[in-house]
Amino acid sequence: MARTVDPGRTAQRREAILLAAGRLFGERGYERTTVAQIAEAAGLSAASVFYYFADKPAVFRAVFERDLPLAEALVARHADDADPVAAILDVLSELAEDAADPAAAGMLVELLRRVEHDPDLLSVVTRTARVVRDGLAELIARGAEEGTVDPELDPAEAATWLQAVVDATYLNARPGHSPVPALRRTALGYLAPNQLGRTQDHE
Numbered sequence: 001m002a003r004t005v006d007p008g009r010t011a012q013r014r015e016a017i018l019l020a021a022g023r024l025f026g027e028r029g030y031e032r033t034t035v036a037q038i039a040e041a042a043g044l045s046a047a048s049v050f051y052y053f054a055d056k057p058a059v060f061r062a063v064f065e066r067d068l069p070l071a072e073a074l075v076a077r078h079a080d081d082a083d084p085v086a087a088i089l090d091v092l093s094e095l096a097e098d099a100a101d102p103a104a105a106g107m108l109v110e111l112l113r114r115v116e117h118d119p120d121l122l123s124v125v126t127r128t129a130r131v132v133r134d135g136l137a138e139l140i141a142r143g144a145e146e147g148t149v150d151p152e153l154d155p156a157e158a159a160t161w162l163q164a165v166v167d168a169t170y171l172n173a174r175p176g177h178s179p180v181p182a183l184r185r186t187a188l189g190y191l192a193p194n195q196l197g198r199t200q201d202h203e
Helices: 007-028 035-042 046-052 056-065 067-078 084-095 104-117 119-146 155-172 180-191 193-202
Strands: none
Touching (some): 007 035, 035 056, 056 119, 067 119, 084 119
């Protein structure tokens, strides 16, 4: 009789592999991280890693593939918020919540190195960035219509700029110190300078 596959166990093992991989890639770098090291950190064998992923590049891509459904859910959760400015600040806060992780900056650096050589990885991160940009742009446009966001801002350009600020928090945050309060103040000052005091209510 064929052995049945437990979807819960499969998901759990994949997640364990990706968590271990993300930490090691961020701390050691892509080239200096081996599949054997990832397997050991995940409490599995190297054969188990290759059961779930074709090779090391696939493991690296999968770390970022998890971001797409999370981004879609994040944008959908805030799309109809009554206050578009508060929604934007909350979206940015969630996007930056892992920036204080000691491995976060290293992982972003490795992404920037790898994305030029891996079209599939580029596609993954581009799709995720587009989801976030479009969601932010819609909130910015709504805020401009309601008079809570500077109407001179181009929604798409402003959304792209805010994404760049989030990326900067990953590259510059001090390990163990959340950049979210400063990010919120920066974003609010950019979107609606006359409402800057509101950020204190959300920190």
